[in-house]
Amino acid sequence: MYSLILRERSGSFTGSLWSRIFSRNMGGGPRTFPGGLNKWQWKRMHEKKAREKENKLLDQEKQLYEARIRTEIRAKMWGNPDSGEKTAKSKQSHGPMSPKEHIKTLADRFMKAGAEDLWNENDGPMKESDDGSGLSRRDNGRSGSNSIDSSSNSSIDVRKLVSGTCYSMGNSRVFDRSRRGFSSMSRGRFKRNESSCDEGDDFDAKKLDTLSPFSPKFAGTKEKVKSSKNVVGVIRNKGLFGRRKFRKNDSSTEEDSEEEGEEGKMNVWLDLRKMGSSAALGNHDIKLTKRVNRNVTDEELYPPLDINTVREDLSKRKSVDNVIEENREPHDSIYSGKRFDESSISPLTLKALSASGIVKMTRVQDATLSECLDGKDALVKAKTGTGKSMAFLLPAIETVLKAMNSGNGVHKVAPIFALILCPTRELASQIAAEGKALLKYHDGIGVQTLIGGTRFKLDQQRLESEPCQILIATPGRLLDHIENKSGLTSRLMALKLFIVDEADLLLDLGFRRDVEKIIDCLPRQRQSLLFSATIPKEVRRVSQLVLKRDHSYIDTIGLGCVETHDKVKQSCIVAPHESHFHLVPHLLKEHINNTPDYKIIVFCSTGMVTSLMYTLLREMKLSVREIHARKPQLHRTRVSDEFKESKRLILVTSDVSARGMNYPDVTLVIQVGIPSDREQYIHRLGRTGREGKGGEGLLLIAPWERYFLDELKDLPLEPIPVPDLDSRVKLQVDQSMAKIDTSIKEAAYHAWLGYYNSVRETGRDKTTLAELANRFCHSIGLEKPPALFRRTAVKMGLKGISGIPIRK
């Protein structure tokens, strides 16, 4: 099912007109109203009238809708080409087939998504069965087919009756049409209100079984009728069905009433139709009574159709159904089925999209595009690797096009119309590359990046010499430019759209102050969009820093749904910290042996631990690269690009690669040690299983880090036993570790200590932390822990803690 889209509009409450009128009247206004009513009586009278009017309209809508449902059921039962017998019979006589126009008119008026909104609580509760069919199944054996029982209260969800999958109910068939956007309704509380049908307590099984006079069941045996009783029991609803009795005849069925003879079949069918309608429609059948005048001949009502025309119509409908079915995306697909050319994005962008082979929207793109193009503020949550970057780049491009065409094009300085903020340099470059690809056919529109690790002056020159209507920046470098009065501030005064990617991270304490300073330099009249795969509650609160009060919250994951991908297998190994440097190479080798085109990312807690892990794996002759913040930008960019393109490569990295990085076809993500929080776990894991593909995630933690699993308890994380270490691998690790320079190990020890000291749970008990750090120290081949600078020890609260040596 289309994933849930939750939209909230804060501050969108508007008081009723009446309350506003009366609040205005509170001090003065007339005291009496026509008819001697006081103002409250007057108000209530009008409210009641409005309610009645609304209900009347709703009833009319329902009748139309139900008529449509009836028609569908009739058409389905009549036109089932599978039933040879039916077809044969149908040749003999032209039954009351619904004309195409009738369906079409109703469809045009009422077959639209959201029709379910027309049903209110007065229509009874919506009932879901275990199997989601809306019908609870019972006693298969007895009926010989899927018998359906409504359980105790005998109510049935008519929505499900007309809804898609074909349920076998004896020989009668019930179609589930939910896939076409049909709304459904519970009829549990419907009252019968039809004058043309006899009222009664019981509904004869035969009636359901013989809904079509041409059905083989129509002249079925008693056994068949009996078997269908199970079915009928379901829809027995006191007062809903007439107590008509049917006498079976070889060729026709008769009613107990005077209707007999040649017209028997047709009349019975008409009555059955009405009865069926009654079953389906409750009090709304009043409409049917009015419409089907008994004095009017059936021929007049439903002119007989040539069976070939009917067949043709039905086959056309079927081919349309097939097209819909073919275009439908599977439940777990990241695509929505909607195409970009159905949206209002510019033809040149469409051209660029199709040049990249991109045709269909992903669900997040479908859910956000129109909202974003309408200029609304939005906070958007969607799973990792589902195309969020494109979801905000497309509106950014449209904003630029609009601004350039709007005649505000005369600016003293070259304006920047869209600013995209993201946390890391690699991510900024990646988004810029995607933006450039989308702008392939747009002349004169440029995307540029402002990221750390490059020369400030060069940035300035580039910004001045090349077009830049879309700027993608990391907060630190952008602030540098703003504070150094490089002329950027004035260019930003024309800003129309401000986007924050990985919003939860950028609005978190570490970045928030920078972001606040940046916002201060932006015009207040702008559109803002926040995107992330994780949006914790605190972030929703602080999102008001950036967004307007009436922003939309678009959550394509859905409340209570798992934030990770089903196709990504997640496991966890709990093993003593000392064994981690042995276990990682073992796990890598195992995966490499099983996955010829492997591509693995190993996340370590800090840059220096990353460096140590990388050095070890390199010593072991594995095909490995490293990226972390301590590496020069040129190296980071080169390795990042290389890893994007290649296969059979391991990337050891810190959290600089955790967010947004789109490395295609990563087969395994290993996280060594606990991540900083649940969100970071999800983002790291999200480097695999992108674009709806499969993948594997492994979390390797020490026993004392187990508490963290509580934060992941809603994720499908499976504990797996510690693997038996291959003695050869163990020896190889020991030998390789021995070769590594002590300075790398010491730096890793200090970084490790710093990281776990900053984690609230482990940083609380400094003595235990020192003990654990010492164990880590031994596991990497250091005999004793290297000393800390006094100032650092004081800062970390580790001064005077036993096991923490301080430099003299």
Ligand SMILES: Nc1ncnc2c1ncn2[C@@H]1O[C@H](COP(=O)(O)OP(=O)(O)OP(=O)(O)O)[C@@H](O)[C@H]1O
């Ligand atoms: N409609 C689409 N059709 C095909 N591929 C798409 C579509 N939209 C995006 N992609 C591709 O999907 C990949 C992942 O997209 P992207 O990096 O934007 O995901 P994301 O949701 O931002 O992930 P993260 O949460 O990790 O930042 C990219 O290679 C992108 O080009």
